[in-house]
Amino acid sequence: MTDTPPPYTAEDLASWVDTYGTYLYRYALARVQSTSVAEDLVQETFLAALKGLPAFQGRSAPKTWLTAILKHKTIDHFRKSARETTSDQLENRTGENEALFDETGHWAVAPKRWRTHPDRIFEQKEFLQALRDCMDDLPPRMARAFALRELDGLDTRRICDILNITESNCWVILYRARMGLRKCLEKNWIEPPEAAVS
DSSP states (O other), X not given: OXXXXXXXXXHHHHHHHHHHHHHHHHHHHHXXXXXXXXXXXXXXXXXXXXXXXXXXXXXXXXXXXXXXXXXXXXXXXXXXXXXXXXXXXXXXXXXHHHXXXXXXXXXXXXXXXXXXXXXXXTTOHHHHHHHHHHHHHSOHHHHHHHIIIIXXXXXXXXXXXXXXXXXXXXXXXXXXXXXXXHHHHHXXXXXXXXXXXX
């Protein structure tokens, strides 16, 4: 006799909205940087979950299942946005960013010291808000590529498929996104060098 979980009901899903709604919203917002888009993605996630509820067998936790649905909805959103984008909105700052590296590819200007230990920094709401604000300042394609790579852990080929770009273009976009985020975080989060000395 196997232990099969009882079938889940719409009432279960309604309780999951209360239990996981905020988590899913934050997950989406960290990736799309738009409150209205994040809200729409979470709504679409719960609608898809309602349709898929009869097939959900409980082999994973409800939170894991809902997150997987949301991840796919987010990727679909990025794909759609990439098709609608007519031009690459990258800023041409190549010369400015190349001055940060020496001829061997190492930092010419070392990154400044973080205010706190890096292992704990992601737990801090202030940092997450600073990162969100900095991602908001990036051009949309850069922010999407960075979110897919660093938040979702997708490889370059998958990012290229989703955003409909070439691999070399992807590397340039990610490079510029990292440089833009570095500058923004140094300005808004990382302590100035004189404070780090004391």
